[in-house]
Amino acid sequence: MITLSTRWESVRGSAIRDLLTLTARPDVLSLAGGLPGTDLLPRERIAEAAAVALAEPTSVQYGETAGLAGLRDVLAAHESQRCGRPIPSDRVVVTSGSQQALDLLARVLLDPGDVVVVEDPAYVGALQVFQAAGAALHPLPLDGDGMRVDVLAERLAVGLRPRLVHTVSSFHNPRGVTMAAPRRRELAALADRYGFLVVEDDPYGLLAFDGAPAVPVAAYGDRVVRLGSASKILAPALRVGWLTGPAQVCAAVERLKQCADLCTSSLTQSITTELLCDTAWFDAHLHRVRAATAARARTFTSAVAELLPQVTCSTPTGGMFCWLDFPEGTDTTALLPRALEHGVGFVPGSAFAVDAPLPTAARCCFASLPDADVREAVQRLADAVVA
Structure with missing residues:
Protein backbone atom coordinates (compact mmCIF):
# COMPACT_ATOMS: atom_id res chain seq x y z
CA MET A 1 0.00 0.00 0.00
CA ARG A 43 -9.52 28.29 -34.85
CA GLU A 44 -8.66 29.78 -38.25
CA ARG A 45 -7.20 32.94 -36.72
CA ILE A 46 -5.26 30.83 -34.19
CA ALA A 47 -3.86 28.79 -37.10
CA GLU A 48 -2.70 31.98 -38.81
CA ALA A 49 -1.07 33.20 -35.60
CA ALA A 50 0.56 29.81 -35.08
CA ALA A 51 2.09 30.00 -38.56
CA VAL A 52 3.51 33.44 -37.77
CA ALA A 53 4.85 32.20 -34.44
CA LEU A 54 6.46 29.10 -35.93
CA ALA A 55 8.41 31.23 -38.37
CA GLU A 56 10.36 32.43 -35.33
CA PRO A 57 12.66 29.67 -33.94
CA THR A 58 12.35 30.85 -30.33
CA SER A 59 8.62 30.04 -30.34
CA VAL A 60 9.52 26.38 -29.77
CA GLN A 61 12.25 27.07 -27.22
CA TYR A 62 12.17 27.52 -23.46
CA GLY A 63 11.19 31.02 -22.38
CA GLU A 64 11.43 33.27 -19.34
CA THR A 65 9.62 31.95 -16.30
CA ALA A 66 7.63 35.18 -15.91
CA GLY A 67 6.50 35.05 -19.53
CA LEU A 68 7.54 36.36 -22.92
CA ALA A 69 8.43 40.06 -22.76
CA GLY A 70 6.11 40.93 -25.66
CA LEU A 71 3.11 39.26 -24.04
CA ARG A 72 3.82 40.83 -20.67
CA ASP A 73 3.92 44.26 -22.33
CA VAL A 74 0.57 43.62 -24.02
CA LEU A 75 -1.01 42.36 -20.79
CA ALA A 76 0.40 45.27 -18.79
CA ALA A 77 -1.19 47.69 -21.25
CA HIS A 78 -4.48 45.76 -21.06
CA GLU A 79 -4.53 45.77 -17.27
CA SER A 80 -3.49 49.43 -17.12
CA GLN A 81 -6.46 50.34 -19.29
CA ARG A 82 -8.84 48.23 -17.20
CA CYS A 83 -7.61 49.62 -13.88
CA GLY A 84 -7.15 53.23 -14.97
CA ARG A 85 -3.57 53.46 -13.71
CA PRO A 86 -0.19 52.34 -15.07
CA ILE A 87 0.81 48.75 -14.36
CA PRO A 88 4.39 47.99 -15.42
CA SER A 89 5.19 44.78 -17.25
CA ASP A 90 7.38 43.57 -14.39
CA ARG A 91 4.19 43.34 -12.33
CA VAL A 92 2.82 40.72 -14.75
CA VAL A 93 3.49 36.98 -14.46
CA VAL A 94 2.24 34.70 -17.25
CA THR A 95 0.98 31.32 -16.04
CA SER A 96 -0.33 28.09 -17.51
CA GLY A 97 -3.93 29.17 -17.18
CA SER A 98 -5.26 31.30 -14.35
CA GLN A 99 -5.79 28.16 -12.26
CA GLN A 100 -2.01 27.82 -11.99
CA ALA A 101 -1.82 31.46 -10.93
CA LEU A 102 -4.28 30.76 -8.13
CA ASP A 103 -2.35 27.67 -7.02
CA LEU A 104 0.98 29.51 -7.00
CA LEU A 105 -0.54 32.41 -5.07
CA ALA A 106 -1.85 30.06 -2.41
CA ARG A 107 1.57 28.45 -2.02
CA VAL A 108 3.27 31.84 -1.82
CA LEU A 109 0.88 33.45 0.64
CA LEU A 110 -0.69 30.77 2.83
CA ASP A 111 0.47 28.61 5.70
CA PRO A 112 -1.72 25.79 7.04
CA GLY A 113 -4.49 27.20 9.19
CA ASP A 114 -4.50 30.68 7.62
CA VAL A 115 -7.96 32.11 7.12
CA VAL A 116 -9.20 32.59 3.57
CA VAL A 117 -12.54 34.28 2.88
CA VAL A 118 -14.43 32.75 -0.03
CA GLU A 119 -17.82 33.39 -1.56
CA ASP A 120 -20.57 30.89 -0.85
CA PRO A 121 -21.34 29.28 -3.25
CA ALA A 122 -17.73 29.27 -4.44
CA TYR A 123 -15.69 28.52 -7.53
CA VAL A 124 -14.71 24.85 -7.19
CA GLY A 125 -11.15 25.37 -8.45
CA ALA A 126 -10.54 27.93 -5.72
CA LEU A 127 -11.89 25.60 -3.04
CA GLN A 128 -9.51 22.86 -4.19
CA VAL A 129 -6.50 25.18 -4.16
CA PHE A 130 -7.23 26.57 -0.71
CA GLN A 131 -7.98 23.13 0.73
CA ALA A 132 -4.67 21.85 -0.65
CA ALA A 133 -2.93 24.76 1.09
CA GLY A 134 -4.52 23.79 4.40
CA ALA A 135 -6.43 27.06 4.69
CA ALA A 136 -9.33 27.62 7.05
CA LEU A 137 -12.19 28.62 4.77
CA HIS A 138 -14.51 31.40 5.91
CA PRO A 139 -17.59 31.66 3.65
CA LEU A 140 -19.43 34.89 2.85
CA PRO A 141 -22.90 35.06 1.30
CA LEU A 142 -23.71 36.49 -2.12
CA ASP A 143 -26.72 38.40 -3.33
CA GLY A 144 -27.67 40.02 -6.63
CA ASP A 145 -24.85 42.58 -6.22
CA GLY A 146 -22.15 40.02 -5.51
CA MET A 147 -20.18 39.40 -2.34
CA ARG A 148 -21.81 40.78 0.81
CA VAL A 149 -18.95 43.12 1.64
CA ASP A 150 -21.03 44.59 4.46
CA VAL A 151 -21.04 41.18 6.16
CA LEU A 152 -17.27 40.99 5.71
CA ALA A 153 -16.91 44.43 7.32
CA GLU A 154 -18.99 43.32 10.32
CA ARG A 155 -16.89 40.21 10.82
CA LEU A 156 -13.62 42.11 10.46
CA ALA A 157 -14.82 44.58 13.09
CA VAL A 158 -15.26 41.76 15.63
CA GLY A 159 -11.91 40.09 14.96
CA LEU A 160 -11.84 38.13 11.70
CA ARG A 161 -8.33 38.39 10.22
CA PRO A 162 -8.01 36.68 6.82
CA ARG A 163 -4.81 36.43 4.82
CA LEU A 164 -6.79 36.42 1.57
CA VAL A 165 -10.24 37.30 0.30
CA HIS A 166 -11.04 35.53 -2.97
CA THR A 167 -13.72 36.82 -5.31
CA VAL A 168 -14.91 36.09 -8.82
CA SER A 169 -16.05 39.67 -9.06
CA SER A 170 -17.66 39.74 -12.52
CA PHE A 171 -20.26 37.23 -13.75
CA HIS A 172 -19.56 34.98 -10.82
CA ASN A 173 -18.91 31.27 -11.20
CA PRO A 174 -21.33 29.72 -10.26
CA ARG A 175 -23.92 32.39 -9.34
CA GLY A 176 -23.52 34.61 -12.41
CA VAL A 177 -23.78 37.86 -10.39
CA THR A 178 -21.44 40.87 -10.58
CA MET A 179 -20.12 42.78 -7.58
CA ALA A 180 -21.53 46.30 -7.51
CA ALA A 181 -19.09 49.22 -7.80
CA PRO A 182 -19.60 50.52 -4.23
CA ARG A 183 -18.81 47.06 -2.88
CA ARG A 184 -15.64 46.87 -4.99
CA ARG A 185 -14.51 50.20 -3.57
CA GLU A 186 -15.32 49.12 -0.02
CA LEU A 187 -13.55 45.76 -0.42
CA ALA A 188 -10.35 47.50 -1.51
CA ALA A 189 -10.65 49.91 1.41
CA LEU A 190 -11.10 47.04 3.87
CA ALA A 191 -7.98 45.35 2.46
CA ASP A 192 -6.00 48.52 3.11
CA ARG A 193 -7.46 48.93 6.59
CA TYR A 194 -7.00 45.35 7.81
CA GLY A 195 -3.95 44.28 5.81
CA PHE A 196 -5.27 41.32 3.83
CA LEU A 197 -4.91 40.72 0.08
CA VAL A 198 -7.82 40.50 -2.33
CA VAL A 199 -7.52 37.91 -5.09
CA GLU A 200 -9.71 39.20 -7.91
CA ASP A 201 -10.34 36.22 -10.20
CA ASP A 202 -11.57 37.77 -13.45
CA PRO A 203 -11.77 35.35 -16.40
CA TYR A 204 -15.19 36.63 -17.50
CA GLY A 205 -14.88 40.41 -17.13
CA LEU A 206 -14.62 41.12 -20.87
CA LEU A 207 -17.76 39.07 -21.57
CA ALA A 208 -20.24 41.76 -20.52
CA PHE A 209 -23.13 41.55 -22.95
CA ASP A 210 -23.25 45.34 -23.27
CA GLY A 211 -19.51 45.50 -23.94
CA ALA A 212 -18.83 47.56 -20.80
CA PRO A 213 -16.66 45.62 -18.31
CA ALA A 214 -16.95 46.59 -14.67
CA VAL A 215 -14.14 48.64 -13.14
CA PRO A 216 -11.89 46.11 -11.34
CA VAL A 217 -11.48 46.00 -7.59
CA ALA A 218 -7.78 46.66 -8.27
CA ALA A 219 -8.68 50.14 -9.55
CA TYR A 220 -9.54 51.13 -5.97
CA GLY A 221 -6.50 49.88 -4.03
CA ASP A 222 -3.02 48.40 -4.10
CA ARG A 223 -3.63 45.25 -2.04
CA VAL A 224 -5.27 43.39 -4.92
CA VAL A 225 -3.90 40.58 -7.06
CA ARG A 226 -5.76 40.24 -10.35
CA LEU A 227 -6.02 36.97 -12.27
CA GLY A 228 -6.80 36.93 -15.99
CA SER A 229 -7.14 34.24 -18.62
CA ALA A 230 -7.20 33.73 -22.37
CA SER A 231 -9.35 30.62 -21.95
CA LYS A 232 -12.76 32.30 -22.12
CA ILE A 233 -11.88 35.12 -24.53
CA LEU A 234 -9.66 33.21 -26.98
CA ALA A 235 -9.34 29.45 -26.41
CA PRO A 236 -8.86 27.19 -23.37
CA ALA A 237 -6.23 25.05 -25.12
CA LEU A 238 -3.81 27.97 -25.25
CA ARG A 239 -3.42 27.56 -21.46
CA VAL A 240 -2.36 31.16 -21.03
CA GLY A 241 -3.27 33.00 -17.85
CA TRP A 242 -1.69 35.85 -15.93
CA LEU A 243 -1.58 37.68 -12.65
CA THR A 244 -0.79 41.24 -11.72
CA GLY A 245 -0.18 42.54 -8.23
CA PRO A 246 2.37 43.87 -5.75
CA ALA A 247 5.99 43.42 -6.81
CA GLN A 248 6.84 41.21 -3.83
CA VAL A 249 4.01 38.82 -4.67
CA CYS A 250 4.91 38.67 -8.37
CA ALA A 251 8.56 37.90 -7.58
CA ALA A 252 7.59 35.11 -5.18
CA VAL A 253 5.14 33.60 -7.68
CA GLU A 254 7.82 33.67 -10.37
CA ARG A 255 10.25 31.79 -8.12
CA LEU A 256 7.71 29.07 -7.31
CA LYS A 257 6.73 28.79 -10.97
CA GLN A 258 10.35 27.88 -11.70
CA CYS A 259 9.86 24.63 -9.79
CA ALA A 260 6.32 24.07 -11.08
CA ASP A 261 6.83 24.08 -14.86
CA LEU A 262 9.91 26.22 -15.66
CA CYS A 263 7.84 28.33 -18.07
CA THR A 264 4.54 28.50 -19.90
CA SER A 265 4.58 27.34 -23.53
CA SER A 266 6.45 29.85 -25.69
CA LEU A 267 4.38 28.79 -28.67
CA THR A 268 0.99 29.47 -27.14
CA GLN A 269 2.27 32.70 -25.58
CA SER A 270 3.41 33.85 -29.04
CA ILE A 271 0.02 32.98 -30.51
CA THR A 272 -1.76 34.84 -27.71
CA THR A 273 0.44 37.89 -28.20
CA GLU A 274 -0.37 37.97 -31.92
CA LEU A 275 -4.11 37.75 -31.27
CA LEU A 276 -4.20 40.39 -28.54
CA CYS A 277 -2.02 42.79 -30.55
CA ASP A 278 -4.41 42.59 -33.51
CA THR A 279 -6.81 44.94 -31.76
CA ALA A 280 -9.24 45.36 -34.68
CA TRP A 281 -9.62 41.60 -34.99
Whole structure:
Protein backbone atom coordinates (compact mmCIF):
# COMPACT_ATOMS: atom_id res chain seq x y z
CA MET A 1 0.00 0.00 0.00
CA ILE A 2 1.21 3.50 -0.87
CA THR A 3 0.72 6.23 1.72
CA LEU A 4 -0.39 9.54 0.23
CA SER A 5 -0.02 12.95 1.82
CA THR A 6 -2.57 14.40 4.21
CA ARG A 7 -2.65 17.45 1.93
CA TRP A 8 -4.06 15.27 -0.87
CA GLU A 9 -6.71 13.87 1.45
CA SER A 10 -7.96 17.36 2.31
CA VAL A 11 -8.85 18.22 -1.30
CA ARG A 12 -12.30 17.22 -2.45
CA GLY A 13 -12.75 16.19 -6.06
CA SER A 14 -14.25 18.49 -8.67
CA ALA A 15 -17.74 17.35 -9.60
CA ILE A 16 -17.41 19.45 -12.75
CA ARG A 17 -14.25 17.72 -13.96
CA ASP A 18 -15.73 14.34 -13.05
CA LEU A 19 -18.84 15.17 -15.09
CA LEU A 20 -16.88 15.93 -18.26
CA THR A 21 -16.54 12.24 -19.09
CA LEU A 22 -20.28 11.67 -18.82
CA THR A 23 -21.29 14.85 -20.61
CA ALA A 24 -18.83 14.18 -23.45
CA ARG A 25 -21.16 11.43 -24.68
CA PRO A 26 -22.57 12.40 -28.09
CA ASP A 27 -26.13 11.85 -26.86
CA VAL A 28 -25.77 14.40 -24.03
CA LEU A 29 -26.31 18.14 -24.35
CA SER A 30 -24.10 19.55 -21.61
CA LEU A 31 -24.98 22.55 -19.48
CA ALA A 32 -22.38 21.37 -16.97
CA GLY A 33 -18.79 22.38 -17.72
CA GLY A 34 -17.79 26.03 -17.94
CA LEU A 35 -16.71 25.60 -21.53
CA PRO A 36 -16.91 28.41 -24.09
CA GLY A 37 -18.80 27.45 -27.23
CA THR A 38 -16.51 25.46 -29.50
CA ASP A 39 -18.14 27.13 -32.50
CA LEU A 40 -17.01 30.51 -31.14
CA LEU A 41 -13.34 29.61 -30.74
CA PRO A 42 -11.30 31.35 -33.48
CA ARG A 43 -9.52 28.29 -34.85
CA GLU A 44 -8.66 29.78 -38.25
CA ARG A 45 -7.20 32.94 -36.72
CA ILE A 46 -5.26 30.83 -34.19
CA ALA A 47 -3.86 28.79 -37.10
CA GLU A 48 -2.70 31.98 -38.81
CA ALA A 49 -1.07 33.20 -35.60
CA ALA A 50 0.56 29.81 -35.08
CA ALA A 51 2.09 30.00 -38.56
CA VAL A 52 3.51 33.44 -37.77
CA ALA A 53 4.85 32.20 -34.44
CA LEU A 54 6.46 29.10 -35.93
CA ALA A 55 8.41 31.23 -38.37
CA GLU A 56 10.36 32.43 -35.33
CA PRO A 57 12.66 29.67 -33.94
CA THR A 58 12.35 30.85 -30.33
CA SER A 59 8.62 30.04 -30.34
CA VAL A 60 9.52 26.38 -29.77
CA GLN A 61 12.25 27.07 -27.22
CA TYR A 62 12.17 27.52 -23.46
CA GLY A 63 11.19 31.02 -22.38
CA GLU A 64 11.43 33.27 -19.34
CA THR A 65 9.62 31.95 -16.30
CA ALA A 66 7.63 35.18 -15.91
CA GLY A 67 6.50 35.05 -19.53
CA LEU A 68 7.54 36.36 -22.92
CA ALA A 69 8.43 40.06 -22.76
CA GLY A 70 6.11 40.93 -25.66
CA LEU A 71 3.11 39.26 -24.04
CA ARG A 72 3.82 40.83 -20.67
CA ASP A 73 3.92 44.26 -22.33
CA VAL A 74 0.57 43.62 -24.02
CA LEU A 75 -1.01 42.36 -20.79
CA ALA A 76 0.40 45.27 -18.79
CA ALA A 77 -1.19 47.69 -21.25
CA HIS A 78 -4.48 45.76 -21.06
CA GLU A 79 -4.53 45.77 -17.27
CA SER A 80 -3.49 49.43 -17.12
CA GLN A 81 -6.46 50.34 -19.29
CA ARG A 82 -8.84 48.23 -17.20
CA CYS A 83 -7.61 49.62 -13.88
CA GLY A 84 -7.15 53.23 -14.97
CA ARG A 85 -3.57 53.46 -13.71
CA PRO A 86 -0.19 52.34 -15.07
CA ILE A 87 0.81 48.75 -14.36
CA PRO A 88 4.39 47.99 -15.42
CA SER A 89 5.19 44.78 -17.25
CA ASP A 90 7.38 43.57 -14.39
CA ARG A 91 4.19 43.34 -12.33
CA VAL A 92 2.82 40.72 -14.75
CA VAL A 93 3.49 36.98 -14.46
CA VAL A 94 2.24 34.70 -17.25
CA THR A 95 0.98 31.32 -16.04
CA SER A 96 -0.33 28.09 -17.51
CA GLY A 97 -3.93 29.17 -17.18
CA SER A 98 -5.26 31.30 -14.35
CA GLN A 99 -5.79 28.16 -12.26
CA GLN A 100 -2.01 27.82 -11.99
CA ALA A 101 -1.82 31.46 -10.93
CA LEU A 102 -4.28 30.76 -8.13
CA ASP A 103 -2.35 27.67 -7.02
CA LEU A 104 0.98 29.51 -7.00
CA LEU A 105 -0.54 32.41 -5.07
CA ALA A 106 -1.85 30.06 -2.41
CA ARG A 107 1.57 28.45 -2.02
CA VAL A 108 3.27 31.84 -1.82
CA LEU A 109 0.88 33.45 0.64
CA LEU A 110 -0.69 30.77 2.83
CA ASP A 111 0.47 28.61 5.70
CA PRO A 112 -1.72 25.79 7.04
CA GLY A 113 -4.49 27.20 9.19
CA ASP A 114 -4.50 30.68 7.62
CA VAL A 115 -7.96 32.11 7.12
CA VAL A 116 -9.20 32.59 3.57
CA VAL A 117 -12.54 34.28 2.88
CA VAL A 118 -14.43 32.75 -0.03
CA GLU A 119 -17.82 33.39 -1.56
CA ASP A 120 -20.57 30.89 -0.85
CA PRO A 121 -21.34 29.28 -3.25
CA ALA A 122 -17.73 29.27 -4.44
CA TYR A 123 -15.69 28.52 -7.53
CA VAL A 124 -14.71 24.85 -7.19
CA GLY A 125 -11.15 25.37 -8.45
CA ALA A 126 -10.54 27.93 -5.72
CA LEU A 127 -11.89 25.60 -3.04
CA GLN A 128 -9.51 22.86 -4.19
CA VAL A 129 -6.50 25.18 -4.16
CA PHE A 130 -7.23 26.57 -0.71
CA GLN A 131 -7.98 23.13 0.73
CA ALA A 132 -4.67 21.85 -0.65
CA ALA A 133 -2.93 24.76 1.09
CA GLY A 134 -4.52 23.79 4.40
CA ALA A 135 -6.43 27.06 4.69
CA ALA A 136 -9.33 27.62 7.05
CA LEU A 137 -12.19 28.62 4.77
CA HIS A 138 -14.51 31.40 5.91
CA PRO A 139 -17.59 31.66 3.65
CA LEU A 140 -19.43 34.89 2.85
CA PRO A 141 -22.90 35.06 1.30
CA LEU A 142 -23.71 36.49 -2.12
CA ASP A 143 -26.72 38.40 -3.33
CA GLY A 144 -27.67 40.02 -6.63
CA ASP A 145 -24.85 42.58 -6.22
CA GLY A 146 -22.15 40.02 -5.51
CA MET A 147 -20.18 39.40 -2.34
CA ARG A 148 -21.81 40.78 0.81
CA VAL A 149 -18.95 43.12 1.64
CA ASP A 150 -21.03 44.59 4.46
CA VAL A 151 -21.04 41.18 6.16
CA LEU A 152 -17.27 40.99 5.71
CA ALA A 153 -16.91 44.43 7.32
CA GLU A 154 -18.99 43.32 10.32
CA ARG A 155 -16.89 40.21 10.82
CA LEU A 156 -13.62 42.11 10.46
CA ALA A 157 -14.82 44.58 13.09
CA VAL A 158 -15.26 41.76 15.63
CA GLY A 159 -11.91 40.09 14.96
CA LEU A 160 -11.84 38.13 11.70
CA ARG A 161 -8.33 38.39 10.22
CA PRO A 162 -8.01 36.68 6.82
CA ARG A 163 -4.81 36.43 4.82
CA LEU A 164 -6.79 36.42 1.57
CA VAL A 165 -10.24 37.30 0.30
CA HIS A 166 -11.04 35.53 -2.97
CA THR A 167 -13.72 36.82 -5.31
CA VAL A 168 -14.91 36.09 -8.82
CA SER A 169 -16.05 39.67 -9.06
CA SER A 170 -17.66 39.74 -12.52
CA PHE A 171 -20.26 37.23 -13.75
CA HIS A 172 -19.56 34.98 -10.82
CA ASN A 173 -18.91 31.27 -11.20
CA PRO A 174 -21.33 29.72 -10.26
CA ARG A 175 -23.92 32.39 -9.34
CA GLY A 176 -23.52 34.61 -12.41
CA VAL A 177 -23.78 37.86 -10.39
CA THR A 178 -21.44 40.87 -10.58
CA MET A 179 -20.12 42.78 -7.58
CA ALA A 180 -21.53 46.30 -7.51
CA ALA A 181 -19.09 49.22 -7.80
CA PRO A 182 -19.60 50.52 -4.23
CA ARG A 183 -18.81 47.06 -2.88
CA ARG A 184 -15.64 46.87 -4.99
CA ARG A 185 -14.51 50.20 -3.57
CA GLU A 186 -15.32 49.12 -0.02
CA LEU A 187 -13.55 45.76 -0.42
CA ALA A 188 -10.35 47.50 -1.51
CA ALA A 189 -10.65 49.91 1.41
CA LEU A 190 -11.10 47.04 3.87
CA ALA A 191 -7.98 45.35 2.46
CA ASP A 192 -6.00 48.52 3.11
CA ARG A 193 -7.46 48.93 6.59
CA TYR A 194 -7.00 45.35 7.81
CA GLY A 195 -3.95 44.28 5.81
CA PHE A 196 -5.27 41.32 3.83
CA LEU A 197 -4.91 40.72 0.08
CA VAL A 198 -7.82 40.50 -2.33
CA VAL A 199 -7.52 37.91 -5.09
CA GLU A 200 -9.71 39.20 -7.91
CA ASP A 201 -10.34 36.22 -10.20
CA ASP A 202 -11.57 37.77 -13.45
CA PRO A 203 -11.77 35.35 -16.40
CA TYR A 204 -15.19 36.63 -17.50
CA GLY A 205 -14.88 40.41 -17.13
CA LEU A 206 -14.62 41.12 -20.87
CA LEU A 207 -17.76 39.07 -21.57
CA ALA A 208 -20.24 41.76 -20.52
CA PHE A 209 -23.13 41.55 -22.95
CA ASP A 210 -23.25 45.34 -23.27
CA GLY A 211 -19.51 45.50 -23.94
CA ALA A 212 -18.83 47.56 -20.80
CA PRO A 213 -16.66 45.62 -18.31
CA ALA A 214 -16.95 46.59 -14.67
CA VAL A 215 -14.14 48.64 -13.14
CA PRO A 216 -11.89 46.11 -11.34
CA VAL A 217 -11.48 46.00 -7.59
CA ALA A 218 -7.78 46.66 -8.27
CA ALA A 219 -8.68 50.14 -9.55
CA TYR A 220 -9.54 51.13 -5.97
CA GLY A 221 -6.50 49.88 -4.03
CA ASP A 222 -3.02 48.40 -4.10
CA ARG A 223 -3.63 45.25 -2.04
CA VAL A 224 -5.27 43.39 -4.92
CA VAL A 225 -3.90 40.58 -7.06
CA ARG A 226 -5.76 40.24 -10.35
CA LEU A 227 -6.02 36.97 -12.27
CA GLY A 228 -6.80 36.93 -15.99
CA SER A 229 -7.14 34.24 -18.62
CA ALA A 230 -7.20 33.73 -22.37
CA SER A 231 -9.35 30.62 -21.95
CA LYS A 232 -12.76 32.30 -22.12
CA ILE A 233 -11.88 35.12 -24.53
CA LEU A 234 -9.66 33.21 -26.98
CA ALA A 235 -9.34 29.45 -26.41
CA PRO A 236 -8.86 27.19 -23.37
CA ALA A 237 -6.23 25.05 -25.12
CA LEU A 238 -3.81 27.97 -25.25
CA ARG A 239 -3.42 27.56 -21.46
CA VAL A 240 -2.36 31.16 -21.03
CA GLY A 241 -3.27 33.00 -17.85
CA TRP A 242 -1.69 35.85 -15.93
CA LEU A 243 -1.58 37.68 -12.65
CA THR A 244 -0.79 41.24 -11.72
CA GLY A 245 -0.18 42.54 -8.23
CA PRO A 246 2.37 43.87 -5.75
CA ALA A 247 5.99 43.42 -6.81
CA GLN A 248 6.84 41.21 -3.83
CA VAL A 249 4.01 38.82 -4.67
CA CYS A 250 4.91 38.67 -8.37
CA ALA A 251 8.56 37.90 -7.58
CA ALA A 252 7.59 35.11 -5.18
CA VAL A 253 5.14 33.60 -7.68
CA GLU A 254 7.82 33.67 -10.37
CA ARG A 255 10.25 31.79 -8.12
CA LEU A 256 7.71 29.07 -7.31
CA LYS A 257 6.73 28.79 -10.97
CA GLN A 258 10.35 27.88 -11.70
CA CYS A 259 9.86 24.63 -9.79
CA ALA A 260 6.32 24.07 -11.08
CA ASP A 261 6.83 24.08 -14.86
CA LEU A 262 9.91 26.22 -15.66
CA CYS A 263 7.84 28.33 -18.07
CA THR A 264 4.54 28.50 -19.90
CA SER A 265 4.58 27.34 -23.53
CA SER A 266 6.45 29.85 -25.69
CA LEU A 267 4.38 28.79 -28.67
CA THR A 268 0.99 29.47 -27.14
CA GLN A 269 2.27 32.70 -25.58
CA SER A 270 3.41 33.85 -29.04
CA ILE A 271 0.02 32.98 -30.51
CA THR A 272 -1.76 34.84 -27.71
CA THR A 273 0.44 37.89 -28.20
CA GLU A 274 -0.37 37.97 -31.92
CA LEU A 275 -4.11 37.75 -31.27
CA LEU A 276 -4.20 40.39 -28.54
CA CYS A 277 -2.02 42.79 -30.55
CA ASP A 278 -4.41 42.59 -33.51
CA THR A 279 -6.81 44.94 -31.76
CA ALA A 280 -9.24 45.36 -34.68
CA TRP A 281 -9.62 41.60 -34.99
CA PHE A 282 -9.76 41.05 -31.21
CA ASP A 283 -12.45 43.70 -30.70
CA ALA A 284 -14.55 42.19 -33.49
CA HIS A 285 -14.04 38.70 -32.06
CA LEU A 286 -15.16 39.81 -28.59
CA HIS A 287 -18.22 41.51 -30.09
CA ARG A 288 -19.16 38.28 -31.86
CA VAL A 289 -18.68 36.19 -28.71
CA ARG A 290 -20.69 38.60 -26.57
CA ALA A 291 -23.55 38.74 -29.07
CA ALA A 292 -23.70 34.96 -29.43
CA THR A 293 -23.57 34.23 -25.71
CA ALA A 294 -26.14 36.94 -24.97
CA ALA A 295 -28.50 35.28 -27.45
CA ARG A 296 -27.89 31.89 -25.82
CA ALA A 297 -28.58 33.38 -22.38
CA ARG A 298 -31.89 34.81 -23.60
CA THR A 299 -32.86 31.49 -25.12
CA PHE A 300 -31.96 29.65 -21.93
CA THR A 301 -33.81 31.94 -19.53
CA SER A 302 -36.88 32.08 -21.79
CA ALA A 303 -36.96 28.29 -22.02
CA VAL A 304 -36.64 27.91 -18.24
CA ALA A 305 -39.50 30.38 -17.71
CA GLU A 306 -41.71 28.44 -20.14
CA LEU A 307 -40.74 24.83 -19.44
CA LEU A 308 -39.72 25.02 -15.76
CA PRO A 309 -41.98 27.77 -14.38
CA GLN A 310 -41.52 26.49 -10.82
CA VAL A 311 -37.76 27.14 -11.03
CA THR A 312 -36.15 30.48 -10.21
CA CYS A 313 -33.49 31.43 -12.75
CA SER A 314 -30.89 34.19 -12.52
CA THR A 315 -30.78 36.80 -15.28
CA PRO A 316 -27.26 36.97 -16.73
CA THR A 317 -25.78 40.24 -17.99
CA GLY A 318 -22.56 38.59 -19.16
CA GLY A 319 -20.32 35.63 -18.62
CA MET A 320 -21.43 32.03 -19.05
CA PHE A 321 -23.62 30.88 -16.15
CA CYS A 322 -27.18 30.77 -14.86
CA TRP A 323 -28.07 29.71 -11.33
CA LEU A 324 -31.28 27.73 -10.88
CA ASP A 325 -33.24 27.29 -7.66
CA PHE A 326 -35.73 24.41 -7.73
CA PRO A 327 -38.70 24.15 -5.37
CA GLU A 328 -38.15 23.11 -1.77
CA GLY A 329 -37.75 19.37 -1.49
CA THR A 330 -35.90 18.99 -4.79
CA ASP A 331 -32.54 17.25 -4.60
CA THR A 332 -30.53 18.28 -7.65
CA THR A 333 -27.83 15.71 -6.88
CA ALA A 334 -30.48 12.99 -7.16
CA LEU A 335 -31.92 14.70 -10.24
CA LEU A 336 -28.61 14.60 -12.14
CA PRO A 337 -28.60 10.86 -13.02
CA ARG A 338 -32.16 11.18 -14.38
CA ALA A 339 -31.11 14.23 -16.36
CA LEU A 340 -28.20 12.31 -17.89
CA GLU A 341 -30.61 9.51 -18.84
CA HIS A 342 -32.63 12.18 -20.66
CA GLY A 343 -29.51 13.44 -22.41
CA VAL A 344 -28.67 16.63 -20.51
CA GLY A 345 -26.06 17.50 -17.89
CA PHE A 346 -25.77 20.24 -15.25
CA VAL A 347 -23.84 20.74 -12.01
CA PRO A 348 -25.71 20.35 -8.70
CA GLY A 349 -25.41 23.27 -6.31
CA SER A 350 -23.79 21.04 -3.70
CA ALA A 351 -20.60 21.02 -5.81
CA PHE A 352 -20.10 24.72 -4.96
CA ALA A 353 -21.30 24.69 -1.35
CA VAL A 354 -18.98 25.85 1.41
CA ASP A 355 -21.35 26.19 4.37
CA ALA A 356 -25.00 25.59 3.42
CA PRO A 357 -25.53 22.37 1.37
CA LEU A 358 -27.58 24.01 -1.47
CA PRO A 359 -29.60 20.87 -2.30
CA THR A 360 -32.17 22.66 -4.49
CA ALA A 361 -29.69 24.63 -6.62
CA ALA A 362 -27.96 23.96 -9.93
CA ARG A 363 -25.47 25.74 -12.16
CA CYS A 364 -26.02 25.72 -15.90
CA CYS A 365 -23.60 26.98 -18.55
CA PHE A 366 -25.58 28.45 -21.44
CA ALA A 367 -22.48 29.42 -23.44
CA SER A 368 -21.29 25.95 -24.48
CA LEU A 369 -24.15 24.98 -26.80
CA PRO A 370 -25.21 26.48 -30.13
CA ASP A 371 -28.39 28.49 -29.75
CA ALA A 372 -30.44 25.82 -31.51
CA ASP A 373 -29.49 23.26 -28.84
CA VAL A 374 -30.04 25.44 -25.78
CA ARG A 375 -33.84 25.14 -25.76
CA GLU A 376 -33.63 21.39 -26.37
CA ALA A 377 -31.32 21.05 -23.39
CA VAL A 378 -33.84 22.82 -21.15
CA GLN A 379 -36.63 20.64 -22.56
CA ARG A 380 -34.67 17.52 -21.63
CA LEU A 381 -34.10 18.92 -18.13
CA ALA A 382 -37.82 19.58 -17.78
CA ASP A 383 -38.56 16.03 -18.90
CA ALA A 384 -36.14 14.69 -16.29
CA VAL A 385 -37.82 16.71 -13.54
CA VAL A 386 -41.21 15.08 -14.18
CA ALA A 387 -39.84 11.60 -14.89
